Amino acid sequence: MNSFIIGYFALLIGASCVSVYYKHRTAFLLLFSLTLASFIVGLIGGEAALWRITVAAGIIAAAAGIAYSFREFLTITLPRNAAKEIKTAPLTATFGLFMIMIYMVAAVFAPIIAPFGQAEIVGAAFAPADETMLLGGDQLGRDMFSRLIYGARNTVGLALVTTILAFVGGTSLGLLAATKGGFIDQALSRTVDVFMSIPSLIFSLLLLSIFGTNIVVLTLVIAFLYVPPVFRLARAVAGNIVVMDYIEAAKLRGEGSWHLILREILPNAAAPLIAEFGLRFCFVFLLISGLSFLGLGLQPPTADWGSMVRENSTLISFGEIVPLIPAAAIALLTVSGNFVVDWMLYRSSGLKK
Amino acid sequence: MNDILQIVIKRLGLGLITLLVVSIIIFGAVEMLPGDLAQAVLGQSATEESVAAMRSNLGLDRSAPVRYFEWLGNAVTGDFGVSLINGKQVSELIGGRFANTLFLAIYAAVLAVPIAIGLGILAALFRNSVFDRVANVATLTAISSPEFFVGYILVLFLAVKNPWFPAIASISDDMLFWDKLHRMFLPALTLVLVVTAHMMRMTRAAIISLLASPYIEMARLKGVPQRKIITHHALPNALAPVINVVALNLAYLITGVVLVEVVFVYPGIGQLLVDSVSKRDFAVVTACCLIFAATFIVLNLLADIGSILTNPRLRHPK
Numbered sequence: 295m296n297s298f299i300i301g302y303f304a305l306l307i308g309a310s311c312v313s314v315y316y317k318h319r320t321a322f323l324l325l326f327s328l329t330l331a332s333f334i335v336g337l338i339g340g341e342a343a344l345w346r347i348t349v350a351a352g353i354i355a356a357a358a359g360i361a362y363s364f365r366e367f368l369t370i371t372l373p374r375n376a377a378k379e380i381k382t383a384p385l386t387a388t389f390g391l392f393m394i395m396i397y398m399v400a401a402v403f404a405p406i407i408a409p410f411g412q413a414e415i416v417g418a419a420f421a422p423a424d425e426t427m428l429l430g431g432d433q434l435g436r437d438m439f440s441r442l443i444y445g446a447r448n449t450v451g452l453a454l455v456t457t458i459l460a461f462v463g464g465t466s467l468g469l470l471a472a473t474k475g476g477f478i479d480q481a482l483s484r485t486v487d488v489f490m491s492i493p494s495l496i497f498s499l500l501l502l503s504i505f506g507t508n509i510v511v512l513t514l515v516i517a518f519l520y521v522p523p524v525f526r527l528a529r530a531v532a533g534n535i536v537v538m539d540y541i542e543a544a545k546l547r548g549e550g551s552w553h554l555i556l557r558e559i560l561p562n563a564a565a566p567l568i569a570e571f572g573l574r575f576c577f578v579f580l581l582i583s584g585l586s587f588l589g590l591g592l593q594p595p596t597a598d599w600g601s602m603v604r605e606n607s608t609l610i611s612f613g614e615i616v617p618l619i620p621a622a623a624i625a626l627l628t629v630s631g632n633f634v635v636d637w638m639l640y641r642s643s644g645l646k647k
Numbered sequence: 648m649n650d651i652l653q654i655v656i657k658r659l660g661l662g663l664i665t666l667l668v669v670s671i672i673i674f675g676a677v678e679m680l681p682g683d684l685a686q687a688v689l690g691q692s693a694t695e696e697s698v699a700a701m702r703s704n705l706g707l708d709r710s711a712p713v714r715y716f717e718w719l720g721n722a723v724t725g726d727f728g729v730s731l732i733n734g735k736q737v738s739e740l741i742g743g744r745f746a747n748t749l750f751l752a753i754y755a756a757v758l759a760v761p762i763a764i765g766l767g768i769l770a771a772l773f774r775n776s777v778f779d780r781v782a783n784v785a786t787l788t789a790i791s792s793p794e795f796f797v798g799y800i801l802v803l804f805l806a807v808k809n810p811w812f813p814a815i816a817s818i819s820d821d822m823l824f825w826d827k828l829h830r831m832f833l834p835a836l837t838l839v840l841v842v843t844a845h846m847m848r849m850t851r852a853a854i855i856s857l858l859a860s861p862y863i864e865m866a867r868l869k870g871v872p873q874r875k876i877i878t879h880h881a882l883p884n885a886l887a888p889v890i891n892v893v894a895l896n897l898a899y900l901i902t903g904v905v906l907v908e909v910v911f912v913y914p915g916i917g918q919l920l921v922d923s924v925s926k927r928d929f930a931v932v933t934a935c936c937l938i939f940a941a942t943f944i945v946l947n948l949l950a951d952i953g954s955i956l957t958n959p960r961l962r963h964p965k
Contacts, residue, residue, distance in 0.1 A: 320777050323777050324777055386784060487665070488665060488668045488669065488672070489672075491665050491669060491940070491943065491944050491947065492669055492672070492936075492940050492943070493898075493901070493902040493939060493940065493943050494902075495902045495905055495906075496902060496905070496920070496935075496936050496939045496940065496943075497936070499905075499920060499921070499924050499932070499936070500673060500676055500924075500932060500933070500936045501676060502924065503923070503924040503927055503929065503932050504676055504677060504679060504680055504929075505681075576791065580791075580793055583793050584793055584794070584795070584906050587793070587795050587906065587909075588905075588906070588909060588921050588924075589925060590924065590925070600793075600795075603795060603796075603799070604795075607799065610799055610802055610803055610807065611802075611807055611814060612807075613803065613807045613808055615803065617799070618796065618799055618800065618803065621792075621793060621795060621796035621799065622796065624792075624793050624796065625788070625791055625792040625793065625796050628791035628792070628793075629787060629788050629791040629792075631791075632787050632790065632791050633787065636783075636787065
């Protein structure tokens with residue numbers, strides 16, 4: 295029994311007792327089940343396993359701490375209305391916002407942050423990590439860390455542009471269908487039904503094999519594939535608004551359908567559409583990463599997270615975690631996006647009980 | 648009973664039409680190739696004669712509708728033509744691989760469905776508890792991770808650091824069943840993790856909306872014990888949404904399989920599709936796309952029919 299194990303259990307049991315004393319039922323349940331689990335894990339895995347639990351708990355605590363302080367920070371700095379919203383946001387949502395901010399900073403200031411260029415060969419292939427190359431070299435000896443930072447700009451930028459295109463297309467068609475109704479609505483809806491019945495990864499593989507894999511084609515193909523789901527949502531949301539009295543009033547005033555869509559319907563459909571935008575961004579981002587993992591996304595030497603995973607995947611069989619870092623970057627951004635979207639959907643759906 | 652049959656037949660007909668339109672789209676997409684098929688396959692440097700020879704070989708001199716019906720007619724009987732790269736029968740290339748892919752998908756589904764439904768129902772019943780919140784964060788994380796991330800993490804921990812399972816899922820027909828299951832465990836587990844998360848969230852949402860319905864409240868108000876409400880009122884009615892959720896997720900599984908097969912070098916149809924895309928072997932690509940789309944449509948169809956059969960209200964559409 296060394297001091298680490300004694301301290302570990304003393305801390306957990308002590309914290310459990312404190313939470314019981316202050317009647318924090320949830321905290322107590324969490325802490326005490328962790329204590330029980332640690333007994334078993336400790337018996338099987340020994341001290342090393344307990345260390346891992348400590349590190350994991352530390353990371354979660356740090357994330358929670360960041361989320362908590364970031365929420366307080368936003369509550370203080372933002373104008374009053376926004377602050378009110380943020381104050382009730384769950385910690386996961388503020389954590390998501392914080393991470394998205396980090397990614398944005400990395401993307402915008404990539405050339406300043408990254409020590410080397412994305413195509414610059416710095417050392418030997420698969421060079422181990424040292425002071426010049428923080429995460430080591432990739433399969434050609436380029437700096438992994440720099441490529442990771444540039445990847446934020448390339449991959450996220452591409453996903454963002456694609457989502458915006460898909461969104462503008464889908465929303466305008468959806469709102470048009472809802473306002474016009476009749477033949478246009480039917481024709482558009484049936485077309486969309488058919489396109490929705492082809493799995494998007496498969497369809498994108500087909501289209502990319504035909505049109506080749508340059509960046510413009512990639513953007514257009516994926517944007518095209520995500521128009522149908524956005525169309526459906528926009529049409530459904532607008533369908534509920536079109537029957538409102540103020541739309542009737544606007545029609546009687548003699549406003550054209552352009553005015554109806556932009557000035558009457560769009561502002562009232564904004565909340566669910568923004569949440570949908572976040573959600574679609576996550577899907578598009580995952581699809582693009584999947585495609586570039588398959589070697590059909592951004593072409594080398596452009597740094598791109600999906601292809602970085604594939605190119606360095608041989609390292610995994612030597613027990614290295616470096617190739618997993620770009621994949622983790624993808625996952626972290628999508629998780630953050632989903633956390634924020636979850637919160638926005640929760641707010642707009644009225645599931646507040 | 649008659650009206651059920653009618654609705655099901657109508658739905659089947661609709662599915663068939665969708666499939667037909669999808670086949671037109673797939674065929675039409677290849678027709679949209681810049682230049683034409685022969686030129687695209689042979690590349691820029693091909694001579695005029697070889698392109699012409701290829702053209703007549705592929706029958707490109709005939710009109711598109713004629714070729715479409717020929718292609719479709721052959722595809723229905725299982726003949727997808729010959730590969731443009733190595734001249735092998737496409738059906739031969741696909742046959743065994745498609746069986747492998749289905750096997751992997753079924754393996755994953757058998758593990759995932761009971762876990763996901765069980766956990767989903769628990770999360771719905773104990774809504775807003777610690778368990779529900781932890782499950783919410785965990786499933787969101789699993790959904791947000793690309794399949795290859797989950798796959799490589801499993802490889803790192805279950806194949807490299809602790810050599811319990813093979814990192815490469817190469818299987819052949821003469822292997823024992825258990826041996827196969829052991830070799831395929833990691834790709835199956837990857838799919839299970841991703842699909843379970845989706846399925847569990849959807850099950851939870853379905854059950855929660857069910858628990859909010861008036862008859863549950865009625866039962867609660869007349870003093871039926873909580874346990875009985877769940878076993879007598881909630882669960883029987885949960886069947887329809889759950890069937891729907893399962894079928895939709897199996898459809899998702901079919902496409903998720905592509906990335907997983909590439910990660911684990913599993914000899915399935917997804918791997919073949921990806922290889923053929925980079926080789927620009929359009930005969931194989933269209934065949935694979937058609938098969939994937941058909942499976943996807945059939946599973947969605949099953950979801951619809953399942954929910955019609957288990958929900959009497961849908962039998963009388965307004």
